[in-house]
Amino acid sequence: MATGARVVATLARKELRDVLRERSLVVAFLIQMLLAGFSALLLAGLTALHSPEALDAAPEADVAFVGADDGFAPYLRAEANLRVTLLDGATAVDGFRDGTYDAVVQERWLERDAVRTLTIILADGELETTLLSTQFRQLLIDYETDLRLEREGRLERELVLLETDVRPEVPYTFVYTTLIPLLVITPVFLSGAIAGDALSQESKTRTLLLLRSAPVGPTVLVFGKLLVPVLLVPLQVLVWLGLFWLNGFPTREVGLVVGAATVMGVLLTAAGTAVAATVKNESATQAAYAVLVLALGVVSMLLPRDPLNLVSLLAVGTVEPLGVLTLAVLGVLAAASLVLAVVFTRQRIVADAL
Amino acid sequence: MRNALRLAVEEARRQGRRFDRRTLLLMVTVGLATGAIVAVFPPPAPSPETALFTVEADPASPWLPAAAADDRIRVLEGQGQAFASGEALLLLSPEDVFYRGDSEASKAALEVLEQAVRRWIDARLRAEDDLDAAFPLTITLVFEPRTVDVAAVGPGQPEPEPDGGEAPGTGGEGPGEEPTPEPEVDVLEEAEPTGAIQRDLRPEEVEPPFPIRSLLLTFAYVLPAGLLAQVHASNLHAERVRHRGVLLLSAPLRSFDVLVGKSLPSLGLTVVIAAVVTVALGAGLLGFLASLSFLLFLFALTTFLAVLARSPRELSLLQVAATTLLNAFLFLPAMFPSLPPVAFLSPVHVVATGIRGEAVGLGQFLYATLPLSLGAFALGAVAVGMTREELLFSVRSGTARLLDALGAVSTRRWSLLLAGVLVVPFVFVAQLLVFVLAAVLSLEAALGIFLGLSIVVEEVAKGAVVWAGRRPGKDLPTTPLSPTTLGLLAGVGFWVGEKSYLVLTLVGFEDLPFAREALAVLGTGPGLVGITVPVFLHAATALLMAHGAARGRGWLAATFLAAVVLHAAYNYVLLGRFL
Structure with a gap:
């Protein structure tokens, strides 16, 4: 057994050299970097959506207000970045058209205590509009709450309120529910692609024949080939989590996050190898693997916690029964697929079908 | 050109053969199996926020039912133990909600709880008799396209004429001053908006528009065309591995015929993609032509990279980098639709304008499409120039190859x-x-x-x-x-x-x-x-x-x-x- 382990280690070293020489790891990292850069851009956009003040991006804007001055207008006027001008409808619309005003707001009602109608016109397709409408939404919510309180006597049910100006100073939810899960899952996808690539390369260059002439059993050979792609997963995940930690987003259950990623990595590495053993041709392998990953992604939504949710939960430190169950299911699936992939690939190698 | 066409037919035939029966069978099986599983157990939409916020609630807290009704919140019942230990982010007591000021997680949880409470109370109030009191606001929202005359605007933020006295109309800044404009005038009728009107919204339903719509438009074209270009490039590149393509080069063909012939099938498909996406978006003829300018640029770029890169890895690296840069060039300027000289820098804005059914001037069209079209032509010319034995298979550094590429054009x-x-x-x-x-x-x-x-x-x-x-x-x-x-x-x-x-x-x-x-x-x-x-x-x-x-x-x-x-x-x- 000890020799078996040594042989696996030797094979793994050879694989690692191949991977490094092929620069796929470098490419994988660079692709992730670009992904991260792109996410950073999206992050800026989404942060702005989430809370414009967090970006300090609440734009200086001119609002043309049409209607009585004691309804919604004071709410607008209380905002430091908005300059409110009371106008008649025609002038307001003209001013909006020529760019003097960034928004037109009209408030109307039949009676003071009836429903109030607010008409809001904003410029289409501009970044500023996104920021303004985010700001307007909060003001409208405040306004509605105040009107409800004014009319509380007319309601049968008690108003349960929770009003607060407390907002997180960082895009906490976005980072933990989108960025971290995506960046943890990316190495998992790549591991399967690297594994499939490695096998179809061997098949194409006919180097499997050489490997087989070494005093190594086919099972050990397959294990050796699988080991490196799998081990790359925790490595990359740790780097990502480290970067997030440096940026002030610590991961709570590092061990479990890395564990979950590795387990999924085993699953996809096995899948990638099996696909390569079936298909052989390099680019066809990639296409088939992509289809398989898409399918697995859809099916994974049926897990008690879907993989992205699982990573989010573990990253914020919530270990709860459904999450543990998901981990267990993933573990069983990974083990099963590993065995299947090894047996199948071994068969193909022994049959000289590769 | 006849030679190029003959090569193109051969190339198309070869591509078809690459996916053997076994692969197709595998892909179809996977597709069908997934379809069957999904049909039997329809999966829920991915919800990465589920149960993300753990809060501790006293059973007597008025906020407990609201928290329990939101699937983003995981509720533990208790009087403060979990909150003290740090497991719970918030404590909902009968009188108050406690959060931790030093914890971003706790503040984020508070924000989520605020939304949860609002949703819950909204649902409850729907059963009220006096709906005017329960839902005192209704909102009409229009996002209206407009063009701002840049000449009238200084650098940067559109500045209005100096505020105050001479503001048009009955303007006044003081609270509660004279004007109560007659409520009969509807700004909507005044504005005659061409944008879609959203009526009867509740405050929460005011959805800020996606800030980077131009990004989505860009992706709609670039993603499929990029994939295709990638397949094409890796094909071309494969010819260069182990001098395989040397046979073709030694045939009595010009390098133009070789490269164009091998590219024609994918090039044709690129045009089809441009047409299909344009029709799907409803962007009209000019939109189609504009999309051609950047898709052809993308195609020429990938082809050039395929001739340039030394290994498949280098190729994919260069491709990803180039595509990302091109994406940025396409969607960034289009984010400023009210400033035409900026927006029309990107052909995507021509597409966007076409979707809205507005006219694009000839000058604007040329401005948007000419640089990338010329660029596509230049890249294609360089790629053809490099399609020769000495350059395709030479072993040299990347920069040297880039210079060779330029030099290859300048043989005369x-x-x-x-x-x-x-x-x-x-x-x-x-x-x-x-x-x-x-x-x-x-x-x-x-x-x-x-x-x-x-x-x-x-x-x-x-x-x-x-x-x-x-x-x-x-x-x-x-x-x-x-x-x-x-x-x-x-x-x-x-x-x-x-x-x-x-x-x-x-x-x-x-x-x-x-x-x-x-x-x-x-x-x-x-x-x-x-x-x-x-x-x-x-x-x-x-x-x-x-x-x-x-x-x-x-x-x-x-x-x-x-x-x-x-x-x-x-x-x-x-x-x-x-x-």
Whole structure:
């Protein structure tokens, strides 16, 4: 057994050299970097959506207000970045058209205590509009709450309120529910692609024949080939989590996050190898693997916690029964697929079908 | 061309064969199995926020039912133990909600709880009799496209006329002053909006529009076309592994036939993609043509990279980088639709305008599509130039290969003129992007940044041509030109290409801040003098660098610096003289 382990280690070293020489790891990292850069851009956009003040991006804007001055207008006027001008409808619309005003707001009602109608016109397709409408939404919510309180006597049910100006100073939810899960899952996808690539390369260059002439059993050979792609997963995940930690987003259950990623990595590495053993041709392998990953992604939504949710939960430190169950299911699936992939690939190698 | 067509047919046939029956079977099986599983157990939508926020609640807390009703919140019942231990982010007591001021997680949880409470109370109030009291607001929202006249607007933020007294209409700033405009006038009728009107919204339903819609438009085209281009590029590249393509090259075909023939099937599919996506988006004929300009650029770029890259890995790396940059170039300018000179920098804006059913002027169309079309042509020409045995299979560093590529175009004396012209679109795109973004972001130093960068970009481009022309590919059978001829040709070529900047004057570019100065600097200054004089500058700097290049790397670097200084001095004089 000890020799078996040594042989696996030797094979793994050879694989690692191949991977490094092929620069796929470098490419994988660079692709992730670009992904991260792109996410950073999206992050800026989404942060702005989430809370414009967090970006300090609440734009200086001119609002043309049409209607009585004691309804919604004071709410607008209380905002430091908005300059409110009371106008008649025609002038307001003209001013909006020529760019003097960034928004037109009209408030109307039949009676003071009836429903109030607010008409809001904003410029289409501009970044500023996104920021303004985010700001307007909060003001409208405040306004509605105040009107409800004014009319509380007319309601049968008690108003349960929770009003607060407390907002997180960082895009906490976005980072933990989108960025971290995506960046943890990316190495998992790549591991399967690297594994499939490695096998179809061997098949194409006919180097499997050489490997087989070494005093190594086919099972050990397959294990050796699988080991490196799998081990790359925790490595990359740790780097990502480290970067997030440096940026002030610590991961709570590092061990479990890395564990979950590795387990999924085993699953996809096995899948990638099996696909390569079936298909052989390099680019066809990639296409088939992509289809398989898409399918697995859809099916994974049926897990008690879907993989992205699982990573989010573990990253914020919530270990709860459904999450543990998901981990267990993933573990069983990974083990099963590993065995299947090894047996199948071994068969193909022994049959000289590769 | 007939040869190219014959090759194209052969290539299409080969592509079809690549997916053998086994692979197709595997893919179809996986697809069907997934379809069956999904049909039997329809999966829920992914919800990465589920149970993310753990809160502790006293059973008597009025907020407990609201928290329990939201699936983002995981509720533990208790009186503060979990909150104290840090497991729970919030504590909901009968009287109050407690959060931790030093914890971002806790603050985020509070925000989520606030939403949860609002949703819950909304649901409860729906059963009220007095709906005017329960839902006192109704909102009508319109996002209306508009075009702002940049001439009227200073750099940066659209500034209104000075606020206060002379504001049009019955304007007044003081609270509760005179005006109560007659409520009968409906601003909606006044505005006659062309945008979609959203009626009867509740405050929570005011959805901020996705800020980067142009990004989605870009992706709609670039994703499928990019995938296709990638497959095509890796095919082309495979021919270069182990000199496989050498057979084809030794056939009595011109390299043009070989490359174009091998590319035609994918090129045809690219056009189909452009057409299908345009029809799906409803962007009209101009939208289709505009999309062709950047999809062909993408195609030419990937083809060029396939000829350039030394390994499949390098190819995919370069491809990802190039596609990302192109994406940024396509969607960034389109984010400013009310400033046409900026927005039309990207052909995606032509698509967006087409979707809205508005007209695009000929000048605007040319402005949007010409740089990328020229760029596509230039890249294609270089790729064809590189399709020869000595270059395809040579083992050299990446930069050397890039220079070989430029040199490959300039095998004949006059083609160096062409090389000078060919680099211009890239310079053009780079400079415009810098200029427009600098101007729009209202940087104080916009002109300064633009001046500095454009000088460097222009001299780098000329330097590359000169350096490449100095030794046009080690193995190419060319007699080297004298440095003087080389410099003159490259400089004049650049000047000719530079005249394409004239298209800028077609879009009202002059209305942008600093535009007159920028145009003069770009060699299309006012009057005949402004247009012809730059030829001396370009010839002089190119000449300088050509002589530097003839003496070696270090000399080239030195003369490059000298050229930059000369160029800067020229700009200084020019700006002082003409403006």
